[in-house]
Amino acid sequence: MNELNIAEVLKYLPHRYPFLLVDKVLSYQAGKELTAIKNVTINEHFFAGHFPKQPVMPGVLIVEALAQAACVLAFVSTRNSPEEEIYFLAGINNAKFKRIVEPGDQLNLHVEVLRNKRDVMKIIGTASVDGELACTAEIISVRKGEM
Numbered sequence: 077m078n079e080l081n082i083a084e085v086l087k088y089l090p091h092r093y094p095f096l097l098v099d100k101v102l103s104y105q106a107g108k109e110l111t112a113i114k115n116v117t118i119n120e121h122f123f124a125g126h127f128p129k130q131p132v133m134p135g136v137l138i139v140e141a142l143a144q145a146a147c148v149l150a151f152v153s154t155r156n157s158p159e160e161e162i163y164f165l166a167g168i169n170n171a172k173f174k175r176i177v178e179p180g181d182q183l184n185l186h187v188e189v190l191r192n193k194r195d196v197m198k199i200i201g202t203a204s205v206d207g208e209l210a211c212t213a214e215i216i217s218v219r220k221g222e223m
């Protein structure tokens with residue numbers, strides 16, 4: 077089982093607070109799949125306005141968390157250097173939201189490679205809380221070199 081702590085995650089992601097949405101990688105199999113977590117706390121900057129009386133994690137940020145997990149999977153799969161290239165979100169298909177995510181939840185992020193051809197990777201992602209599905213989406217990312 078391969079695991080990455082937050083210091084190792086930061087080596088693969090260009091994101092930083094307040095936009096870093098992966099806290100830890102629980103396991104991964106290069107070229108195939110990755111499981112990570114995002115601990116959702118009341119201190120998240122977006123809860124101040126979404127929504128003050130009933131804080132809910134925006135769906136677009138759940139998809140972004142899946143995209144960040146996919147980015148980590150891409151780097152551990154290709155062994156490319158995050159200093160020399162970056163993966164950009166190129167598309168989101170069939171996003172569906174099944175459950176709200178609120179402060180105190182631990183968001184389980186699972187991404188699987190559907191197709192990896194040249195510089196384009198297509199991934200299916202699922203986000204869940206306590207085994208209950210919160211979101212599914214197909215994510216397409218494109219690699220851009222020579223940063």
